[in-house]
Amino acid sequence: MELAFVGAELVDAGTRRTGWRLAIAGSRILAVDHERSRAGAAVDLSGFLVVPGFIDLHTHGGGGVALHTTEPDEIWAYARWVTRTGTTAFLVNVVGVPEGLPERQLVAAVQAVTAHDQGALPLGIYLEGPFLNPSRRGAHHPSWLRLPDRALAERLLSLAGGHLRVVTLAPELPGALDVLDRLVAAGVTVALGHTDATYEVARQAFARGARLLTHCFNAMPPLLHRAPGPLGALVECPEACGELVADGHHVLPPVMRVLTRALGPERTVVVTDAQPGAGLPTGTTFAFAGLAARVDGDLARLADGTIAGSLLTMDRALRNLVELVEVPVEQAVRMLSEAPARALGLTHRKGRLAPGYDADLVVLDPSLRVHGTVCRGRVAYASPAFAERLVAAGVPLERDVGEPANAPGSTP
Template sequence: MPIVFEHAVLVDATGQREDASLAFAHGRIVPAPSDTPGIDLAGAIVTPGFVDVHTHGGGGYNLQTTDAQEILAYARWAPRTGTTAFLVAVVGVPHALPEAQLRAAVAAIEQGSPAAEPLGIHLEGPYMNPARRGAHDPSWLRQPTPAETEQILALAQGHLRLITLAPELPGADALIQRLAAAGVTVSIGHTDATYEQAAAAIPLGITHATHCFNAMRPLHHREPGALGAIVEHEQVLGELIADGVHVHPAVARILLRALGPERAIIVTDALACAGVPDAVFEFNGQPARVVDGVARLADGTITGSVLTMDQALRNLVQIVGVPLPQAVGMLTRNPARSAGVAARKGRLAPGYDADLLIFDAQLELQATICRGRLAWARADWQERLAALPSI
């Protein structure tokens, strides 16, 4: 028998339904029966679970690790922030490919998690332009070769979902085409590409852009840079780190209007320090700390963020002014497209995974359900949702 939520406000990218019912069984959303008593969610908002395609960790857990169990510990922590699915971000290591980290990611993905689901790997680099490397150590960076491309695909064992690269690097054209043919979402990022270089590279297979405005040439009225080409090519979905630090809210509004609600993807780019106040931590061996809510390396360079997905939703709605259904779509349906799971995640519709979030009217997260099982809830909601199987 399905579990039914009644009298809820249901919100996804398709719109908002008042006083509505939603049912799920065996981990999937099903048509709501008319004769089954349900759990009263009057006053609550239900959305699909968030899909974070660009995160390096949180809750004290690193995704750049050689320990698969640390990735799965992050998966257990993430639902308290609204994340029900994510890509495991892997970055470079000095003078080599991150082989041990890729193996750990594969092991965690194949073991699986009943909590937030590791969907695949996001390889951020090592094919970056040194001029736009951001917080990434220059010793990690390298230029692509066909042999190394095949090595990456072999190490990922079919789990590489997203790769960030600078298309102006020698050998990048062949890399883009090979990975796109293999079903990998190719993202332009950490790039010093001119508008002309980006516009030539995107048709080769680029469909994603990593943290727009950050680690790329600024948009200039005489030199639009990569961002100008990203906006012009409708097949490209663009990330925004919605913490109000990486991109000013006014500029975020400009980007979201330029891309439109169906092409913008909200990410955290979070590090292990996310959710850990005043943390001192490492970003792949580089000492860093949180200063006034911003993650910085010892030299002051911003490195990732301390953003969580639930806070990103509030920032979009309350600061940037995005309508709630559009904001929800940017955290659910759109990233699911880039991760290759849009057929089962990101919608409140029959057949989709029962990854569900319950919010109050102020958009404070109350409970998280991962594939039909209660993964996290505030104390008062644990009793209200006692009928649900728990993780």
């Protein structure tokens, strides 16, 4: 079916356009032009913004659902839930397990990726570990960690079956650079993180092909005037991107401002690093890879008080960038769509509102709250206001695309 959206303000690639038609056919964007719809339904979105779908590279779950799991059904449930936050694609984050490798979790992730049907698209696997520095492990339990080893890397690649997209490692550990070389050769994006690397070591790792820095400022040495550390090396590597957990807690707004200005919208990859507790009430308990955690206001914490990821959603991250960091909407949108697509080498089909690209769209009101999410041409989430526009245009709605009044995970 061909479907056109008219009347909305299109925000894409750092620009705003009004009076344009966005037409989709099947799973792709057919046209973005000045013409009125000539075929199919035309949905009047006057008063709304349409932006490219958000891509969350680094998330552990949300809505009570964990991505580090042995059950593909849990990952599919997350894919359906997360569309209400504007996310149209994500990576399945797998962490460590005690005294071994997360083999069952990787198998489940592969099954979820290859048999996905509805909601946000799992683009592959993000393996955060096990080659992390114990001194910068954060919420990762010591029993999950391993020294870098080529044989272990080969096993992980085999288990992932070609779906391993990102691996976080600490480049200063013995054998880490050899593992880095193998992962890069396999087409995996290597991220530096949970690391005590010096500027010199991090710069060497970027020179050998690392292209991402995991949750900048967190679980790494600080940026100092005589010890620039991994952050200084990142700024100097134009091919690399940096993750930013834009909740205003992991990195305070003034420092978020410094990072976004240093990297620009092309290299700042906004992530949630969200836990299964995202969207749940304060005091709710949940499990992070077997560890007990709880919702503590805007943060997720382990029993000992350690911050264990965030409770952020991508739509809230967008508003934080605009409201707390004073990033223009046009640039903030790029950090949630085009920049993550660039980090994954998917700029040919993701992160833009352009003909031939995947029809991944988010409909926002002027306060930047999500009213609709379209995943590869299918309406995956619709607020009552967006649903009303669709019905008025004669567009049939699939079951379960709306939001009940008491739905968990809504983001005020």
